[in-house]
Amino acid sequence: MRPSIRLACSLALGVAAAATTAGCAAGVSAPTTTTAPVLADPAAEGRRLAERFFAAIQTGDAAAVSDVLAPDVRIARANGDVVVRDDYVASLPVIKAFTIDQVGANQSGDALVVTYQVEVDEVIDGVQQPTKQAPRLSVFQWRDGDWKLLAHANFGAINAAARP
Template sequence: MLGTTAFGSTRSTGTSPSPPPRLADPAATAKPLLVRFFTLLQRRDTAGLDRFLSPAFQVERPDGTGSSKAAYLADYPAVGSFDISRVSATQADSVLVVRYLVTAEGLVRGKPYNPGPAPRLSAFSWNGSRWQLAAHANFNPLTG
């Protein structure tokens, strides 16, 4: 079968991509995706992360630094434990955007990390067969 690329030409795909699911409750779909992401980090599953992250993946950190997929996979945080709460999600076509809080323990760039609940923002894109994490932003922990 042929598929259309971003530039309008065709390429062989082997199967037809499916349209994104229309989610009645985007948060109900988002929560397991978030758990999967943090579990992949926790297990240090680089191959799993490589499949789960979109080729367009970008991360933004609270200190203003960021990276692309390749740089992230070369130096991602070690997560020991995590708790995800206050999940709020919206969907528009093939994009799923999620706001939430994470309380996590682990190592970030070799330094212990356990700041308490910190806001996060993640965006997933539908690749024709599954959701992939396209963007992830970490914010400073809540105070007060």
């Protein structure tokens, strides 16, 4: 992994961990009703969850995407905007194809932090985006027997004409 990507992922991981901890301390996150299973292979589960997220977006179905997201999810877009669930599902990108690679993950109790590279063929606000690999960070939380996306950050370069 290039040093700039490694640094971006490291910084993002620290920010996500701090935000998750702060959110829990402030009572923002909904309590879970069951304890997350201890994962033998967090990276494999992280890949499955990241693929589930992108596949839901690819359907274009807002309800399918909402089902993957925690109610209090925060998504940091490549252009710097941070959106919540309702705003995100109201303006979904059009994903034609995606490939997830270089998955790393660690589990801490009911949280699963996943870093990965994704190459995605997508259109945002009618503008085709670059398809080169770009780093992502996703934090999933175990809630009511399932992993829900609690935080997501996109570190990819965007086409300046689009607002993702």
